[in-house]
Amino acid sequence: MASTWRIGELCRRTGLTVRTLHHWDHVGLLRPSARTSSGHRLYDERDVGRLYRIVALRELGLPLETIGALLDGGGSGGPELAELLGEHLVHVERQLAALGGLRDRLAALVPAVRAAGGAPSVDLLALIEEVTRVDDTVRNYFSEEQLAALAQRRERLGEDAIRGVEAEWPELIARVRAELDAGTDPADPRVRALAARWMELLEAFHGGDPGLRDSLYRMQAENSAEIAQQYGGPSPELIDYVKRAAAAG
Structure with a gap:
């Protein structure tokens, strides 16, 4: 028997919010395949596959409108799962590399600041640049x-x-x-x-x-x-x- 999830269960399993899934349903990005007799949303395994594609493409920097067009275009359901998983992996590895650089800089600054009672501006500027580079959300929207x-x-x-x-x-x-x-x-x-x-x-x-x-x-x-x-x-x-x-x- 195929698995199905109510919206609350799906949110608990994925970490997404009910508000987010309601919004994606409202804009036609992720509509549940079925509803209960009382009208509650029911998501099936195919919906979960689409949900992963939405989350992954969003993390890769695509706007929701583009994601919707990509997933619905040509009847293919969007990119192949293996291909998307590979692209997602590359993206995460880049993020880890950026976080590793930020961690190393912080690890070097903490003892130096404790010893000297402050940090040179040049070090703080470099730290700010590292933090900005790691924060992809804003950079996805602003040049x-x-x-x-x-x-x-x-x-x-x-x-x-x-x-x-x-x-x-x-x-x-x-x-x-x-x-x-x-x-x-x-x-x-x-x-x-x-x-x-x-x-x-x-x-x-x-x-x-x-x-x-x-x-x-x-x-x-x-x-x-x-x-x-x-x-x-x-x-x-x-x-x-x-x-x-x-x-x-």
């Missing part, structure tokens, strides 16, 4: 030129302004979520005012640059479920609510 532009913008804004924006986000998200939970129409003036402030805070990040704005929106859209789960950021539903409120303004 080197864009990252440089963001660094310059951060310097122009100053740390006080940046901390102010970062401190305002949680309160703003909570206020918008309260309106969404209350069923307030996104065209309501109160919600439109919150959406306008939302866009102002985003502009503090991208400065009106359309390329930076598009990269930010794409990263947020394709990782919104994880951002909400891990960092308390806005959920996909909340982002859609804000977009509708902004459009109504």
Whole structure:
């Protein structure tokens, strides 16, 4: 008898969140093959194979839209499993090599800093470069030129302004979520005012640059479920609510 998993079981086995699987179902990326008589999602072994392909291709840097087109194109179900496993292995080995370099640098810096009471700026700059290289998520969405532009913008804004924006986000998200939970129409003036402030805070990040704005929106859209789960950021539903409120303004 073929194995099937309910969404909660699948999440426990894979480490993914229910919110993520709901989102992937909503956008048509991973739809369960069946449902129970009470409407609960049921995933079978073929769904698990597709799920692995999604996770692996996403880790390799492909956006969700591209992954969906690749998996659904030509009726082949996407790349052969053995080929994808090989590419995934190469990617993980590169990550391990990068992490090994970061570990070696940290191992060398810890005793030096303890002995000297501080670290030379040149060592800290090299450490920052190592950390940035290991963090693939941001680099999948922003070019080197864009990252440089963001660094310059951060310097122009100053740390006080940046901390102010970062401190305002949680309160703003909570206020918008309260309106969404209350069923307030996104065209309501109160919600439109919150959406306008939302866009102002985003502009503090991208400065009106359309390329930076598009990269930010794409990263947020394709990782919104994880951002909400891990960092308390806005959920996909909340982002859609804000977009509708902004459009109504």
